[in-house]
Structures are given as C-alpha cells and as structure tokens.
Amino acid sequence: MEVSSPNPDAALAGRLLRFRPGLLVASLVSGLLAAVFVFCWGYQIRNGIGVSGINRPVFWGFYITNFVFWIGISHAGTLISAILRVTGAEWRRPVTRCAEAITVFALAIGGLYPIIHLGRPEKLLFMLPLPNSRGLWPNFRSPLIWDLVAITAYVLGSVLYLYLPLIPDMAILRDRATGKKRLFYSILALGWRGTPQQWRSLESGIKVMAIVIIPLAVSVHTIVSWDFAMTQAPMWNSTIFGPYFVVGAIYSGIAMLLIAMTLLRRFLGLETWLSLKVFNNLALLFLAMAMFWGYFTFAEHLTVWYANEPAEALVFWERAVGAFSTPFWVMIGLNFVIPMLVLPFRWGRKPLAVSIVSIGVVMGMWLERFLIVVPTLSLPRLTYTIGQYAPTWVELGITVGSLGAFVFLYLAFTQLAPIISIWEIREGRVVEGLPVLAVTSETVPREPASEEAPTGALVAAFSDEEALAGALEGLQQAGITGDRMEVRSSIPLKVKVPGTEGRSRVPLIGMLGAALGGSSVFLLATLTAKAYPLVTGHMAIIAAPPIGIVTYEGIAMGAVLSTFLAVIFEAGLPRRTRKGALDRFIADGAVVLAVDCPDDDKRPEVEAALAGAMEVVAA
Amino acid sequence: MTRWGMVIDTDRCTGCEACVVACHEENNIATVGAEEAARDRANHWLRIERYYEGEFPDVKVRFSPVLCQQCGEAPCEPVCPVYATYHTDEGLNAMVYSRCVGTRFCANNCPYTVRFFNWFDPEWDAPLERQLNPDVSVRTAGVMEKCTFCVQRIQDKQRGAKAEERPLEDGEIQPACASACAANVITFGDLDDPESKVTRLAHSRRATHLLHELGTEPAVTYLRGEDWDAPAERPSPEETGGG
Numbered sequence: 001m002e003v004s005s006p007n008p009d010a011a012l013a014g015r016l017l018r019f020r021p022g023l024l025v026a027s028l029v030s031g032l033l034a035a036v037f038v039f040c041w042g043y044q045i046r047n048g049i050g051v052s053g054i055n056r057p058v059f060w061g062f063y064i065t066n067f068v069f070w071i072g073i074s075h076a077g078t079l080i081s082a083i084l085r086v087t088g089a090e091w092r093r094p095v096t097r098c099a100e101a102i103t104v105f106a107l108a109i110g111g112l113y114p115i116i117h118l119g120r121p122e123k124l125l126f127m128l129p130l131p132n133s134r135g136l137w138p139n140f141r142s143p144l145i146w147d148l149v150a151i152t153a154y155v156l157g158s159v160l161y162l163y164l165p166l167i168p169d170m171a172i173l174r175d176r177a178t179g180k181k182r183l184f185y186s187i188l189a190l191g192w193r194g195t196p197q198q199w200r201s202l203e204s205g206i207k208v209m210a211i212v213i214i215p216l217a218v219s220v221h222t223i224v225s226w227d228f229a230m231t232q233a234p235m236w237n238s239t240i241f242g243p244y245f246v247v248g249a250i251y252s253g254i255a256m257l258l259i260a261m262t263l264l265r266r267f268l269g270l271e272t273w274l275s276l277k278v279f280n281n282l283a284l285l286f287l288a289m290a291m292f293w294g295y296f297t298f299a300e301h302l303t304v305w306y307a308n309e310p311a312e313a314l315v316f317w318e319r320a321v322g323a324f325s326t327p328f329w330v331m332i333g334l335n336f337v338i339p340m341l342v343l344p345f346r347w348g349r350k351p352l353a354v355s356i357v358s359i360g361v362v363m364g365m366w367l368e369r370f371l372i373v374v375p376t377l378s379l380p381r382l383t384y385t386i387g388q389y390a391p392t393w394v395e396l397g398i399t400v401g402s403l404g405a406f407v408f409l410y411l412a413f414t415q416l417a418p419i420i421s422i423w424e425i426r427e428g429r430v431v432e433g434l435p436v437l438a439v440t441s442e443t444v445p446r447e448p449a450s451e452e453a454p455t456g457a458l459v460a461a462f463s464d465e466e467a468l469a470g471a472l473e474g475l476q477q478a479g480i481t482g483d484r485m486e487v488r489s490s491i492p493l494k495v496k497v498p499g500t501e502g503r504s505r506v507p508l509i510g511m512l513g514a515a516l517g518g519s520s521v522f523l524l525a526t527l528t529a530k531a532y533p534l535v536t537g538h539m540a541i542i543a544a545p546p547i548g549i550v551t552y553e554g555i556a557m558g559a560v561l562s563t564f565l566a567v568i569f570e571a572g573l574p575r576r577t578r579k580g581a582l583d584r585f586i587a588d589g590a591v592v593l594a595v596d597c598p599d600d601d602k603r604p605e606v607e608a609a610l611a612g613a614m615e616v617v618a619a
Numbered sequence: 620m621t622r623w624g625m626v627i628d629t630d631r632c633t634g635c636e637a638c639v640v641a642c643h644e645e646n647n648i649a650t651v652g653a654e655e656a657a658r659d660r661a662n663h664w665l666r667i668e669r670y671y672e673g674e675f676p677d678v679k680v681r682f683s684p685v686l687c688q689q690c691g692e693a694p695c696e697p698v699c700p701v702y703a704t705y706h707t708d709e710g711l712n713a714m715v716y717s718r719c720v721g722t723r724f725c726a727n728n729c730p731y732t733v734r735f736f737n738w739f740d741p742e743w744d745a746p747l748e749r750q751l752n753p754d755v756s757v758r759t760a761g762v763m764e765k766c767t768f769c770v771q772r773i774q775d776k777q778r779g780a781k782a783e784e785r786p787l788e789d790g791e792i793q794p795a796c797a798s799a800c801a802a803n804v805i806t807f808g809d810l811d812d813p814e815s816k817v818t819r820l821a822h823s824r825r826a827t828h829l830l831h832e833l834g835t836e837p838a839v840t841y842l843r844g845e846d847w848d849a850p851a852e853r854p855s856p857e858e859t860g861g862g
Contacts, residue, residue, distance in 0.1 A: 047739075048738060048739045048740070048760040048761065049738060049760070050655075050738030053658075054723075055658050055659035055738075056659055056660060056662075056726070056732065056735060057659075057726075057732050059726045059736065060727060114722075118722060118761070119719070119720065119723065119760065119763075120719070120720050120721045120761035123721075124720065126718060126720050127700050127720060137702075138700055139697070139700055139702045142699055142700040142724070143698060144698070144722055144724060231694065231698070231727060231728040232694050232728060232730055232833055233728065380730070380732045381730045381833075382685065382730070382732055382829070382830070384668040384685070385732040532702070534702050535696075535705060535706040536693075536697040536702070536704075536705050536706060537692055537693050537695075537696040537706070538692040538697075539697050
C-alpha cells in the first residue's frame with residue numbers, strides 16, 4: 001500500500017455531476033420521445049382505447065407486454081443491489097445506486113401501463129380501497145388487485161431504498177455546494193450530520209430494507225405472472241410462470257443495468273469505478289441468468305409439447321413453427337444462443353461486447369413478454385373466434401416514447417444525484433485499507449466559521465479514524481464526556497465514540513411495522529369482502545389464498561415504510577442545519593470532532609488531545 | 620330458488636341468424652361499422668358458429684349458436700378487480716356497466732370468447748338509433764358487455780307476476796333470441812324447477828355442454844345428435860315438448 005498515491009475516488013464527487021454537452025443531445029432526443037409518449041397517450045385518452053390495435057379476442061396487446069417488460073426491467077436494481085448488499089459483495093459499491101435508479105424509473109414507466117391500458121382510466125379510483133358512500137370495495141380475489149398492492153409496496157420500497165443511502169451523499173453535495181444548489185441538496189439531505197448515532201440508524205435501516213426487498217421483488221413479478229397463470233387460457237395456466245417471470249425479470253434487468261453502466265462509464269468517464277472487474281462479475285451473473293432463462297423456457301415448452309393437450313398444443317405450434325415462429329426464434333437467438341456464444345469468454349465480458357449482448361437480451365425479453373401475451377389470446381379454445389393482432393401507430397408511439405421517457409428520467413437523475421454512491425466507495429477504500437482523504441488543509445479553502453456557533457467549542461478535522469481514535473483517548477484522559485463532543489463523518493466509523501453506545505431500534509420498529517402492515521391489509525381484505533359479499537366464480541366470499549397474498553404484500557409494505565420512518569426518527573431528521581466551520585472537510589472525507597469545553601482549565605488538555613488533527617478551529 | 624338456464628337444440632338450428640338480430644335490437648348493441656368489424660371488433664352477444672363437414676359439393680353445414688354460458692362457476696368473475704361482474708343468486712353472471720373500468724381481464728379468462736368490449740362510444744346507423752330499448756342501458760366506451768339472458772325481460776315478468784300475486788309460469792319469460800327463433804331451437808326457463816321444460820331438455824341424452832371439461836358449469840345446454848356425421852337424429856316429441 002502506497003499512502004502517497006493519489007486517491008482517484010476523491011475526484012468522484014466532482015466528476016459525477018459535471019455537465020457534458022453529449023448529455024444535452026441525449027436529453028433532447030429522449031425528451032422528444034417522451035413528448036411523443038405524452039402526445040400518443042393524450043390522443044388515446046381523447047379518442048378512446050379503440051385507437052389501439054387490440055380487439056376481440058386479443059384483448060391485451062402491447063400495453064400489457066410493456067407493463068410486464070418494464071416491471072421486469074425494474075428487477076435490475078433493487079433486487080440485485082439488495083442481494084449484493086446482504087451477501088456483502090464488495091464489488092457492488094459502484095453498481096448499487098445506478099441499479100436502484102433503474103428500478104425506480106422502470107417502475108415509474110411500468111406502473112403507468114396498466115392505466116394506459118384501461119378502457120376507462122378516469123375510473124381508476126374504483127380499484128382503490130377508498131371508503132365511499134355506496135360501500136363499494138375492490139375485489140381482493142382479483143390478481144389485478146394483488147398487482148396493485150404488490151406494485152405499490154414495491155414502488156414504496158424501491159424509492160425509499162434508493163433514498164436512504166442517498167441521504168449521506170446529499171449531505172456531501174450540500175457541503176460542497178453554494179447558493180441555490182446548496183438549498184436543493186440541503187432539503188434532500190434532511191439535515192444529515194453524519195454522527196455515529198445517525199450512521200447506526202441508517203446502516204441498520206439499509207440492512208433491514210435489503211432483506212425485506214428481496215422477497216418483495218420476487219413476489220412482485222410472481223404476482224405479475226399470476227395475471228396470466230390464474231386463468232384457464234392455454235399456455236397461461238402454468239405453475240412455472242412465477243419463477244419463470246422472476247428469472248426473466250432479473251435477466252432483463254441485468255441487461256438494462258449493463259447497458260446503463262457501459263454508457264455511464266463511457267460518457268461520464270467513470271472507468272475507474274465501473275471497472276472491468278465489476279463488468280466481469282456482473283456479466284458472470286448475467287451468464288448464470290441466461291442459463292436459468294434457457295432452462296425455464298425449455299421446461300415450459302417441453303411440458304406443453306409432451307402432454308399435447310389440443311388447446312395448448314395449438315399455441316405451442318403457432319409459436320414454434322406457425323404465425324409467431326419468427327419472433328420466437330429471434331427471441332431464442334437473442335436470449336440464449338448469442339449470450340451462450342459470447343459470455344463464457346473473457347473478451348465477451350468486456351463492456352462493449354457485454355452491452356451489445358445486453359441490447360439483444362432486452363429486445364429478446366420484450367419479445368418473450370409479447371409471445372406470452374398475444375399468441376394465447378389470439379388462439380382461444382373455441383377456435384371459431386381465432387383472431388389476429390397488429391399494433392397501431394398509437395401503441396408504437398407509446399411503446400417507443402416510454403423508452404425515451406425512461407432514458408430522460410434516468411439522465412435527469414444522473415445530473416441531480418451522484419449515480420455512484422460516494423460514501424459507499426469511500427467505505428470500500430477503508431475496507432481495503434486505503435486512505436479516504438486526498439486533500440490536505442492547504443487544498444481545502446477555509447470557510448469562515450458561523451457566528452451563531454456555540455462559544456467555547458473547538459472543531460478539529462482528522463484525516464482518518466486512527467487519528468480520531470488518538471484524539472478520543474486524549475479527551476477521555478482529560479475527563480471530557482461523550483455528551484460534550486460530536487463526531488461527524490461522511491462514512492460510518494468503526495471507532496467507538498463515547499456516548500454513542502447502544503443499538504439501533506430500527507429492526508424492531510421494522511418488524512412491528514411489518515406486523516401492523518400485514519394485519520391492516522388482512523383486515524381490509526377480510527372485512528371489505530364481508531361487508532360487500534358478492535359471489536364470484538367458485539370462491540368463497542372470504543377466500544383464503546388471495547387474502548394471504550395481499551397480506552404478504554401488506555407485511556412488506558409495512559416493513560419498508562416503518563423502517564424508513566424509524567431511520568428518519570431515530571436519526572433526528574429532518575432538521576435545520578447550520579453551516580459548520582469544517583463542513584467542507586467532511587464532504588471531502590475527513591472525520592470532524594467538535595468538543596465543547598467552556599472550562600478554561602481543561603482547554604490546554606483538550607488542545608493537546610486534538611494535536612493530531614490536520615485543522616483545528618475555534619467555533 | 621331459481622336458476623335460469625337455456626337449452627339450445629343445434630339439431631334444429633337453420634342458421635338464419637334472426638336471434639342475432641333480435642338480440643341486437645333488444646339489448647341496444649351497437650353496430651360498429653364495416654371498418655371496425657374488419658378489425659375484429661364487431662359485437663354480437665349471440666353468434667352463430669358455422670361448421671362445414673365434407674368436401675364440395677357434398678357439404679353439410681352445422682350451426683352452433685354461442686352466447687354467454689352464464690357459468691355456475693364462471694372464470695370471468697373472480698378476476699375482475701372491481702366486482703363489475705359477479706354471480707347473482709338467480710344464477711346469472713351479472714355485468715355492472717357503471718363499475719367496469721375496462722381491464723378486459725374477464726374477457727381473457729372467458730374460454731367461450733363471449734365477452735365484448737366497447738372500443739368507442741356506441742353508434743347506430745340511422746334510423747336504428749330510434750329503436751333503442753328504453754329498458755336497457757347504452758354502454759359507453761371502455762366498458763365490457765355480454766349476454767344477460769335478457770335480464771330486463773326476466774325482471775319485467777317477475778314484477779308482473781308479483782303484482783298479480785301469482786307464481787311465474789314456465790315459459791313465460793322468453794329472451795329475445797328465443798322469441799325470434801322460428802325453428803324453436805332455444806328454450807329458456809328455471810333449471811331448479813324439476814317440472815320445467817328447460818330442466819327436462821337439459822337431461823336429454825343429447826345434452827352436452829361447451830368445454831364441459833373446464834368445470835365452468837354452464838347454464839346453457841346444447842342438444843345435438845350423437846354423431847354429427849350421421850344424418851341428424853330427429854329429436855323425439857317429448858324432448859322438444861311437442862313443439
């Protein structure tokens with residue numbers, strides 16, 4: 001380890017948000033496509049859902065295909081990031097944020113599609129459990145209500161899971177910025193100070209969220225698959241659909257992530273962080289998912305072919321050699337053959353190669369969703385009503401436009417927030433035993449101390465934890481107790497700071513929230529069914545499996561929401577922040593210790609203890 | 620209890636489609652026009668499926684009127700998120716137009732493809748709009764619809780019988796399709812009444828159900844000769860009630 005080597009990560013914060021002319025072009029193009037999306041949807045709302053190409057019997061078309069596709073893409077982030085976090089994979093650090101952002105924006109787009117698809121989008125509220133004068137309630141036996149509950153929980157979870165680790169980065173940006181920018185980041189940082197207590201709550205919250213979000217993400221795409229699998233339609237009524245959809249979702253999600261990472265690396269100049277090693281690891285995961293996908297696709301079609309039940313076989317043969325054979329074999333090529341020919345090799349896991357494969361997989365996975373939705377519908381059991389489907393320009397405009405809207409939102413995010421987590425990269429350096437700080441007191445402009453700061457306080461900046469530990473020891477000998485000092489840092493510290501002992505209550509509150517969320521949704525589903533007892537199909541009024549499914553989602557929703565609120569509450573956020581004397585040092589990775597010493601006798605002792613600091617100011 | 624049911628004697632059907640026209644008139648079903656019909660958007664709550672047997676010129680045509688089967692265990696009902704379709708206590712598969720948000724999930728889960736969607740607001744070629752039935756609501760764009768067994772006629776007769784303080788007579792209620800049928804193909808009545816004509820016919824040895832293997836328990840029973848390739852077996856007088 002060479003201490004004097006320059007620290008590339010110190011440049012990260014400055015590099016991330018720097019404006020580039022290429023971004024302007026990309027934003028214009030994607031913004032134009034987003035405008036096409038808005039126009040086409042507006043046209044459809046004005047003229048009716050009939051402007052699409054869907055018909056009888058193909059009642060679902062591009063919109064449902066896109067819905068499943070985008071919800072699938074959303075599995076890139078949150079799920080992968082959560083798995084990597086829970087397993088403590090160190091190479092995750094540069095990946096998590098850009099993956100989580102994909103999730104949030106893919107969900108924003110995917111979540112619109114069921115509304116776009118509705119015949120009467122203005123009646124959307126009928127699907128929500130809102131008390132109303134006629135005592136009408138939604139039908140919790142419908143997979144679409146499971147969808148609604150699951151996707152609501154997932155959106156909530158993904159946004160909060162993106163936001164929680166973003167808070168310390170927002171504080172870093174706040175402390176580096178001035179003027180309007182500072183105000184913007186101040187609001188988003190919620191007054192984060194980076195004290196050991198705050199870090200404890202935050203880390204605990206991230207851990208709980210990561211654990212909750214894995215089964216939540218799995219359940220979301222399982223439930224999306226159940227929109228199909230719950231029916232009697234040929235080749236939809238399949239038990240394999242749950243895992244098959246989840247695997248496809250992760251597969252397409254990793255593909256989208258690899259494309260985004262390649263572009264970020266190239267156009268934001270992030271080669272140091274989105275390194276070849278990271279690409280190699282992610283591409284290996286990608287390869288494993290390609291094999292999973294191939295296995296599931298084979299298993300799904302094998303059973304249908306072998307059993308040869310006429311209605312199912314009709315759909316199978318139309319896919320294999322009939323009207324849908326071209327998209328089917330293109331899908332097999334893009335999703336299985338090409339990845340198998342490229343990804344096993346080291347050259348195939350380099351950014352350019354792997355992102356080309358990924359573009360193919362994204363297209364192939366879209367085709368997969370299309371081939372699930374349309375062939376089954378166009379080949380109903382009563383063959384007299386066999387039909388065809390072709391999209392209209394409105395559907396094409398919305399489909400392509402929504403991709404533009406996604407890119408536009410993602411680009412906007414890269415300009416507003418660090419697309420690589422600054423503090424997690426720093427933490428990774430500490431784990432590797434590398435110095436965090438690249439700047440010295442000379443290179444950091446001194447900021448004038450705030451006039452409102454309490455008198456008699458000394459504020460010292462340390463280059464790392466070891467220096468801080470020395471100072472803390474000195475202070476202890478001087479008899480300064482924990483309540484008279486405050487430690488602040490831009491990364492979680494290992495060193496024990498007096499007065500900050502104890503454990504976070506976040507997991508406990510998360511569990512209570514889960515219980516509360518689960519029981520609330522259980523009661524909602526049960527009591528509303530009892531209050532509005534309509535018979536549907538063969539099911540009892542209070543049907544256990546559907547209630548179990550929505551209760552599960554309620555548990556997840558309660559857990560993520562209460563965990564987030566617990567972190568915010570326990571960390572004492574939001575609060576107003578004063579500009580501190582050495583904020584800029586913290587933003588650059590230093591550890592800052594403020595000591596309140598009104599007692600003049602002890603002042604020399606305190607000053608001696610702080611001798612190891614690179615900067616001491618009297619506040 | 621009452622459980623409405625229908626028997627359709629396919630051996631008698633001539634394929635004249637008078638029932639289809641009557642259904643359109645009775646239930647205010649919009650005519651979508653040639654262009655929309657060519658896009659597979661024609662709405663006929665009742666359709667006559669035609670099946671051809673043999674090679675030209677030795678061709679035989681079979682007709683099968685298909686309408687909502689009013690399933691006892693309907694796959695369309697539980698999938699609706701807003702209870703726009705549910706099971707009434709008289710065995711009808713009801714459709715609440717004003718509740719429908721247009722997810723079209725019910726139509727996808729209907730194995731008989733007898734649910735119809737209003738892609739646009741309804742229109743009628745003049746002067747057809749003048750014959751709209753005041754007893755039946757007109758459906759707007761974005762709403763699902765399907766055969767109701769002419770529930771307005773059922774309720775009308777039930778109210779009449781109640782006002783006269785007498786029980787409903789078997790055969791008193793005639794859906795539009797049944798009353799328009801010249802060949803006496805369609806019989807409607809109460810399947811829970813062991814004496815009714817529809818119950819008797821439903822127990823005929825020619826009785827079958829469409830896609831009975833799916834377990835949807837349709838309220839519509841089809842009668843047909845056991846071997847469609849052989850000359851159609853003449854239904855016995857007691858089966859058709861002498862009609």
